[in-house]
Structures are given as C-alpha cells and as structure tokens.
Amino acid sequence: MVSASGGIRPADVAGLVDVRERLSGVELVGAYDVDVPLLGLHGASGGFAAQKGATPEQAQELERSLGHFAQLVGQALGTDVGRPDLLVGAPRTPRLSTAPGTGAAGGLGFGLALLGARLVPGSAVVASAVGLAERIAGVDLVVTGEGTFDWQSLHGKVVQAVAARALEAAVPTVVLAGQVALGRREWSAAGIAGAYAVATSDDEIAASLADPSGTLADRAARLARTWSR
Incomplete structure (x- = not known):
C-alpha cells in the first residue's frame, strides 16, 4: 500500500x-x-x-x-x-x-x-458474444444466478445485463442466488420479477455450505414449480 x-x-x-x-x-x-x-x-x-x-x-x-x-x-x-x-x-x-x-x-x-x-x-461483451438477446427472444422465462445478490449485482454484473435484455424482449427474469441482500423495490426497479435465496438463515447457510449442489438443486426445483404454467 x-x-x-x-x-x-x-x-x-x-x-x-x-x-x-x-x-x-x-x-x-x-x-x-x-x-x-x-x-x-x-x-x-x-x-x-x-x-x-x-x-x-x-x-x-x-x-x-x-x-x-x-x-x-x-x-x-x-x-x-x-x-x-x-x-x-x-x-x-x-x-x-x-x-x-x-x-x-x-x-x-x-x-x-x-x-x-x-x-x-x-457482461455486455459476453452477452454479445453468446447472442444473449437472440436466445432470450425464444423463451418464456429467464433464470440468472449470483452468489450473493446485493448492490454490486446491479452495477454492471451479469444479473443486470441479463435482466436488461430480457426486459427489452418483455420476458420475465428471476434471480436464483446463494443469498439475497436486496429488497423487492431495488431488484424490481431493475426489471427483475423475482429473487430467490438458497439460504435465508444461519442453519440454511450451514446446510448449503455442507451440500451446495444438493441445496441449490432443491431451491431450483422449487423455483421451477413456482413459475410453471
């Protein structure tokens, strides 16, 4: 320093x-x-x-x-x-x-x-490289992820880029994150329709660290049921 x-x-x-x-x-x-x-x-x-x-x-x-x-x-x-x-x-x-x-x-x-x-x-460079806008145009729901969904997520990170392109296509975006540290008003202002945490309590955090793939899969399954037609 x-x-x-x-x-x-x-x-x-x-x-x-x-x-x-x-x-x-x-x-x-x-x-x-x-x-x-x-x-x-x-x-x-x-x-x-x-x-x-x-x-x-x-x-x-x-x-x-x-x-x-x-x-x-x-x-x-x-x-x-x-x-x-x-x-x-x-x-x-x-x-x-x-x-x-x-x-x-x-x-x-x-x-x-x-x-x-x-x-x-x-995020914009990668979105352009993978043709994200074209991919979003053909779906009914976009799911994007983040370790901790906090203020940084809405400052040029992947979540913001994905939500912006989905919003242009009038496709809802939901976030699946390890933890959610933003309120509804903050993430809805970014065009996000829902934010779901894998862990919301100390016990759940401990469980998710012990079995990350299992707890993530379980939360993803519940999210899918929530948004199924």
Whole structure:
C-alpha cells in the first residue's frame, strides 16, 4: 500500500505521458465486471476493502492512497484536479477516477484507463458474444444466478445485463442466488420479477455450505414449480 503522506512522488509517474504516446496506436479495451468508480463509498476501497478483510481504518488509508495517486497522475497528464473531495479531505482526483469501471479489480480499471484503454462492461461483451438477446427472444422465462445478490449485482454484473435484455424482449427474469441482500423495490426497479435465496438463515447457510449442489438443486426445483404454467 502506498502512503498518502508521500510514498509516491511526482517523479514516479512522470513517464506516464510517454507510455500513453507509445500506446496511442494500439486499441486497448478493458472489460470490467462491476461499474464502480475508483473512489467514493462504492469505490475500490470504500466498497470492497471490508469484503477483502481490511479494517475500516485500513480502508480509509487505502482511499487516501488511491486519491493521492490519482492526484499525481492527474498532474502528470495535465488534468485539472478541481475542488477538494470532502470524503477524503484531499484535492478532487481527475474525472477519470469517477468513470464507471475504474474501481474494478481494486483499481485495475483505472490503471488501464490511464494507458488509454476504453472501459466497457464485461457482461455486455459476453452477452454479445453468446447472442444473449437472440436466445432470450425464444423463451418464456429467464433464470440468472449470483452468489450473493446485493448492490454490486446491479452495477454492471451479469444479473443486470441479463435482466436488461430480457426486459427489452418483455420476458420475465428471476434471480436464483446463494443469498439475497436486496429488497423487492431495488431488484424490481431493475426489471427483475423475482429473487430467490438458497439460504435465508444461519442453519440454511450451514446446510448449503455442507451440500451446495444438493441445496441449490432443491431451491431450483422449487423455483421451477413456482413459475410453471
């Protein structure tokens, strides 16, 4: 982790302009799995540090460090950093740091964008590759899955991409997930007709971990009966 107090210096990123120029003739495309920005409450550290085992104090330090780094590269590229960011008490980072996908993979999306990459939703890339829209057009119900169906699921992930294409075809979408952490209002606003959890209590979670395939198959069978004509 780079300290925001000066672990990285302007000279350390001075060569970024030259690197971008060398890559200017290369088409770089970065496919992200979640459309979060680099910084902020749902950014690389604010949204995911706790999930990876960081304490709140470590998450704050990570946020400051990322903000410091983004500020330096903004200066190196001649980007106006603007007014202070109230969240971290530091100058606002370049606009690039607020772009969708820059916070994906711990900020890897931001790094690729610095090199001139165009960031696109990975779910959209895969949907196009497999002809998802055409496949959906011929069915009566779409079932998509997720480990934990939470706020991340509706930020560029597979569930959101599938539901959006099914909605265009007027086909209902239901989500089958290990756990559901969203309310009806949130997932229905995304065009989802139903959300079903494999486990909803501590006992059910323990049972699902002991027999994942069996409990998933049982929940899928109950879902099928619910939506059968």
